Amino acid sequence: MGNGELAYRIDTFIEDERTPVVINCACRTRSIIGAQTLRNLGVRNPVYALENGTQGWVLADLPLEHGQQSRYRDDVQPVAERRVAARALTERAGVQWVDAQTVRDWTDAGERTVYLCDVRTPEEFAAGTLPSAQHAPGGPAATGHRSIHRREQRAGGGVR
Numbered sequence: 001m002g003n004g005e006l007a008y009r010i011d012t013f014i015e016d017e018r019t020p021v022v023i024n025c026a027c028r029t030r031s032i033i034g035a036q037t038l039r040n041l042g043v044r045n046p047v048y049a050l051e052n053g054t055q056g057w058v059l060a061d062l063p064l065e066h067g068q069q070s071r072y073r074d075d076v077q078p079v080a081e082r083r084v085a086a087r088a089l090t091e092r093a094g095v096q097w098v099d100a101q102t103v104r105d106w107t108d109a110g111e112r113t114v115y116l117c118d119v120r121t122p123e124e125f126a127a128g129t130l131p132s133a134q135h136a137p138g139g140p141a142a143t144g145h146r147s148i149h150r151r152e153q154r155a156g157g158g159v160r
Helices: 003-013 029-040 053-059 080-093 100-109 122-127
Strands: 021-023 047-049
Touching: 003 029, 003 080, 021 029, 029 047
Parallel strands: 021 047
Antiparallel strands: none
């Protein structure tokens, strides 16, 4: 589950505020971002990032579980408290909003490079996305993961 999905769905599977929550990724960067996001959103549980992620787990000679198929429910809506906390976090962080027409104008003009990163689930991405968007689930954009490719708008249209 990516960091956005984690923040969106955390209240559906953590029922007791005393339950420790350990965030894990391959190495550590996304788990740090995920843990900090939960703290920023006011999750009261003790929240930890697993040191060195799955790589650290393997290096400690601990077994991995393979073929895991469990997943979150699709019909989840964040609780009101998370919505309020997300809006406050957005304001504190200075996140700027842009409307759809402005993004469309930028891409159509071909005068600048525009990166469209779709961080939704694979299912949501497959159901439909913005023209020329890259799928970046779970944090590759935040960690500089090589799966994010540079797409440049060419003068006269088209994506390179």
